[in-house]
Amino acid sequence: MDTPSPKVDAMIDKYLEAPQIFKNREALNHSFVPDELPHRDKHLDRMVSILISALRGGTPSNIFLYGKTGAGKTAVARLVLRAIASKGRGTNMPLIPSYINCNQFSTNYSILRKLCKKIDIEVPFTGLPTDEVYSRFRDGLDSAEQLMIIILDEVDKLVNKSGNDVLYDLTRMKVDLERARVSLIGITNDLRFKSQIDPRVLSSLSEEELFFAPYKATELQTILEQRAKMAFHPGVYDYGVITLCAAIGAREHGDARRALHLLKVSGELAETQKLNKVTEDHVKQARNHIEQKTINTFLETLPIQSKTVLHSIYLLEVNGKKEIFSGDVYDVYSEICGIVGLDRLTLRRISDFVNELIMHGIISAQEISRGRYGRTRRMQLSIPQEQVKKVLVEEDKTGRLKQVIDFVPTLLRP
Ligand SMILES: Nc1ncnc2c1ncn2[C@@H]1O[C@H](COP(=O)(O)OP(=O)(O)O)[C@@H](O)[C@H]1O
Ligand SMILES: [Mg+2]
CATH class of the missing domain: 1.10.10.10 (Winged helix-like DNA-binding domain superfamily/Winged helix DNA-binding domain)
Known part of the structure; x- marks a missing residue:
């Protein structure tokens, strides 16, 4: 106990001295939503201006967000809804925020079931007629004066798989409810979606419309810089790493998600190579690595x-x-x-x-x-x-x- 083992000591030192790249790896995950979203002030402001009526006892207009992947649509919608819901807490206007990714929930039944769950109504996995689940949801929601704001992310996946029915029901529900209210935020990455959806559904879903243009390289730089500061230890990356990830992301239709992923994989490569610095070379390796993986996934399927x-x-x-x-x-x-x-x-x-x-x-x-x-x-x-x-x-x-x-x-x- 008194004399420490020199051998184990050396092991401990080896680990202590091993370079550390990441301070908080999660900050580079695509589902991470930072508190600030540079270059999206206008979009945030517009969303707030529409959803604010929720805090005044009104029913916000439905909003339709569209633009290519990685343009910040999901992040903007989630950030604003989170903030509005937290302001609403403690007021006498109960507000239920609900987020559904239609990539995961793409049948009418599964979506209605998830909405029921939000208001504590249990629905079996399968077995009920969809109409019945719809009625349970509508009646359950209408049992109190409350507002539900539903984000339907990647809503094109829902329509492609299951048609317009659920959207039609949900948009129609606005008139069907007596005490409760519901607002929809539909999001799509698919720019052709507007021409594929039933025009009546589209016109009620897009009472307000918000287009997200792709980020420019310089904008991606700010975004990456913010996340790099959160994710990496100070001084472990060259600024060239940020510029290069941003340039590549900009070429890929201004996709912040790709750029962030590239940054993350670059860091991980430096980490596995036991280096104390992420370099532009890592970005190049990361890009090859990601490309190869994408191709393999495609080939496998x-x-x-x-x-x-x-x-x-x-x-x-x-x-x-x-x-x-x-x-x-x-x-x-x-x-x-x-x-x-x-x-x-x-x-x-x-x-x-x-x-x-x-x-x-x-x-x-x-x-x-x-x-x-x-x-x-x-x-x-x-x-x-x-x-x-x-x-x-x-x-x-x-x-x-x-x-x-x-x-x-x-x-x-x-
Ligand atoms: N303006 C921004 N500032 C900081 N991070 C952003 C910004 N826009 C997008 N991101 C990040 O980029 C990634 C992709 O954004 P996301 O909102 O999922 O794009 P979309 O929904 O348009 O495909 C997410 O990790 C998100 O946090
Ligand atoms: Mg999205």
Whole structure:
């Protein structure tokens, strides 16, 4: 007890001396909402000016927020609603804030069930008719003089999956209630959404409308700087790191979420490399890392038919075919289908899969005219062969494609 172990001492010192990058990693999470949102004063002010009537016994107009991802819509809506609800506490105007992400809750039933929960009405997981759940919610809410403000985030996901019904019900509820009141805040990242939704629903949902323009690089810099100060220990990053993340984020349609994620991954890379400084080089590594991950996720979720098409192009390339034409791909594809027991689709369907792969930057292609034989496409992989192989071998749960990963197509045999 008296003489400390020099060995353990050294271990402790090693840990104590290991460089610390993060002070508060959570500050870089995408769901973190800071108390201040630089460059969104106008939007905050407008939201407050609309929702203020909630504190005066009125019913705020419905608001529709739209703009591309990472423009601060969710953050602005949540921050304002949080502030209004906290001001409302202690007054005699009960205000129930409710946030629903329609990416997670995308059926009418699940949304109504979640709203019921907010006012302590239990609804079973499944089993009731949706109309019944709606009535329970409406009657429950109407049992007292109160206001519910509902944020429906990524509301396009709801409409795409389940149609306009719930939105229609909720907008209509405004007139249906006698004592209680309800206000809606709809948010979408999808700029085409307005043309897809039922015009009647749109006009009641967007009594007020707020557009969020993408951030410019200089604006992203302020945003990143604020978060970096919260997240990192002082002095562990070069300012160039902020500028570079901001520049990349600005190129990606001014997306603050991407820029923040890039900053976080850069910090994590410095941390795993046991360095005491985050550098621009880490940002570059982080970008590659993220890109690769995005591509892998996309590849993993491809249907088996599409994977088989990719597999065919891969096999042609690793076996040394110099120029790969559509016809070659279809030959190899047909051969693989025979071996692994997959239905062989038509050339036309295969062409759709090829288009999808091109669109996502997995392969590239050039149109080639063959005179009176019509046109064909010459294609090649745009990502490393190794990356394709890894996905085909490891990620395919059925293991079907794994068995033909070293297969040499007949047309390439000597
Ligand atoms: N003006 C801002 N100031 C600080 N952080 C912001 C700002 N705008 C967006 N963010 C942050 O960027 C990320 C993405 O913002 P978010 O509100 O989710 O965008 P959207 O909902 O438009 O896709 C979140 O972590 C958010 O906190
Ligand atoms: Mg959002």
